[in-house]
Amino acid sequence: MAVSKPKIISNNMEKSAKIYVAGHRGMVGSAIVRELNKLGFNNIVMRTSGELDLRNQAQVEAFYQSEKPEYVFISAAKVGGILANNTYRAEFLYDNLSIQNNLIHFAHVYGVKKLMFLGSSCIYPKLAPQPLKEDYLLSGLLEPTNEPYAIAKITGIKMCEAYWDQYGSKFISAMPTNMYGPNDNYHPDNSHVLPALIRKFHEAKTNGSDSVTVWGDGSPFREFLYADDLANALVYLMLNYNEKEFVNVGYGDEITIKDLALLIKKIIGFEGHLEFDASKPNGTPRKLMDSSRLFNTGWKPKTNLEEGIALAYQDFLNRNL
Numbered sequence: 001m002a003v004s005k006p007k008i009i010s011n012n013m014e015k016s017a018k019i020y021v022a023g024h025r026g027m028v029g030s031a032i033v034r035e036l037n038k039l040g041f042n043n044i045v046m047r048t049s050g051e052l053d054l055r056n057q058a059q060v061e062a063f064y065q066s067e068k069p070e071y072v073f074i075s076a077a078k079v080g081g082i083l084a085n086n087t088y089r090a091e092f093l094y095d096n097l098s099i100q101n102n103l104i105h106f107a108h109v110y111g112v113k114k115l116m117f118l119g120s121s122c123i124y125p126k127l128a129p130q131p132l133k134e135d136y137l138l139s140g141l142l143e144p145t146n147e148p149y150a151i152a153k154i155t156g157i158k159m160c161e162a163y164w165d166q167y168g169s170k171f172i173s174a175m176p177t178n179m180y181g182p183n184d185n186y187h188p189d190n191s192h193v194l195p196a197l198i199r200k201f202h203e204a205k206t207n208g209s210d211s212v213t214v215w216g217d218g219s220p221f222r223e224f225l226y227a228d229d230l231a232n233a234l235v236y237l238m239l240n241y242n243e244k245e246f247v248n249v250g251y252g253d254e255i256t257i258k259d260l261a262l263l264i265k266k267i268i269g270f271e272g273h274l275e276f277d278a279s280k281p282n283g284t285p286r287k288l289m290d291s292s293r294l295f296n297t298g299w300k301p302k303t304n305l306e307e308g309i310a311l312a313y314q315d316f317l318n319r320n321l
Contacts, residue, residue: 013041013071013239017113020045020069022054022103023076027183028118028176031231032073039235045069055095060102064110071238072115074103074156078149079185081192082215082283085146096152104159108169116238117160119153119175119246121223121287122146131290134175134248143284157246164244173246174234177289180308181227182315194224194309197261198316201268212265213275216282218258223288225251226303226311236299250289251301257282267309 019036023029024046033044045067053059054076078088078095085092100117107115124132125140137157142150160171184195191199197214204212233249241247255263261274303311 013114015040016043017041017070018043018045018068019071019073020067021073021075022099023074025183026075027181027185027227028179028230028234029073029075030183031181031227032075032234034228035231035235054102055098057098057102061106061109064106064112068110070113072103072107072112073234073238074100074115074117076103077118079192081196082145082281083189085149086144086281089148092146093148093152096149097155100152100156100159104156104163104171107171108163108167113170114238115160115169115171116234117156117171117173118234119157119173120149121175121177121248121250121289122150122284123154123157123175124287126284130286131288132248133290134246134293137246145281145283160246161244170242172237172241172243174237175246175248175289176230177223177225177248177250177287179227179230180224180312182312184227184312184315186316186320193222193257194260194264195312195316197264198268198309198313201261201264201270202313202316202320204272205268205270210272211275212261212270212272213277214257214261215277215280216257217278218256218261218274218276220257220282220284221254221286221288222257222260223250223252223254224260224305224308225249225301226308229301229303232302233294233299237294240297247294248289248291249294250291251305252291252295253305254286254288255305263306264309264313267306267313 021029021032126143128136157173160173163169163171180194185191186195186199200212
């Protein structure tokens with residue numbers, strides 16, 4: 001069955017428009033800023049978490065009242081891998097709900113022209129049919145290890161839809177697949193699988209280790225999208241997409257965790273062997289996004305996985321040498 005093509009209507013967004021990028025120091029936020037600058041949008045408002053606590057309702061309202069941004073990208077969130085998601089369950093739920101509730105609500109109150117909410121592929125049920133279509137939202141049980149984070153992101157989607165329905169607010173949502181790239185989090189305990197493996201293999205190579213241990217049995221399939229490709233898609237949607245329904249943003253291909261580890265091993269030049277710790281959780285068995293809705297508008301990613309990992313590893317070296 002053919003996938004319907006979304007309406008593409010230019011927003012006529014002025015180059016001088018004031019744009020707020022929440023989470024500008026993170027991997028996705030910094031990529032959005034780079035993409036906006038590349039396109040000539042330079043009136044960008046940014047605040048660090050020390051300057052503006054997005055969990056604090058009064059601070060967020062005061063920010064909107066004083067700065068009056070016209071367009072908002074919400075890439076700020078508390079994020080992490082399986083261990084962090086499963087350990088800090090209350091924080092992942094409370095912090096993310098607080099951040100997005102404040103940013104979305106006061107965007108409405110202070111007349112933001114358009115807002116982009118950034119979700120996550122973990123919103124889909126653990127055993128949903130593959131590839132994951134937007135229609136599969138709320139069709140089954142979530143993956144238990146990241147359920148609090150997923151619930152927060154689902155709430156953000158529904159909040160944008162509700163404000164669209166009740167107030168006519170042009171609040172749209174995009175659901176990216178697994179991300180990687182410059183400014184990623186390489187922390188050994190709370191990072192996602194790809195940056196965690198970059199660090200593991202680099203340290204093993206540097207220390208002359210014989211092996212690297214990978215969590216799980218290596219069988220799950222994952223899809224990965226380079227951060228600058230995501231930023232390109234998000235700005236493209238902000239400029240052109242005008243529908244309430246959220247949009248998947250993926251690469252369109254997948255790889256097993258074992259093959260991902262072997263690819264990173266090759267790129268970094270580690271000559272030892274792999275070990276898999278099957279006592280650790282695998283997470284969702286497979287998570288491939290159906291990005292037909294976006295691809296049918298003419299947008300496609302540009303960076304293949306091997307090229308992207310090499311770029312990410314160089315970023316890791318630049319930040320850790």
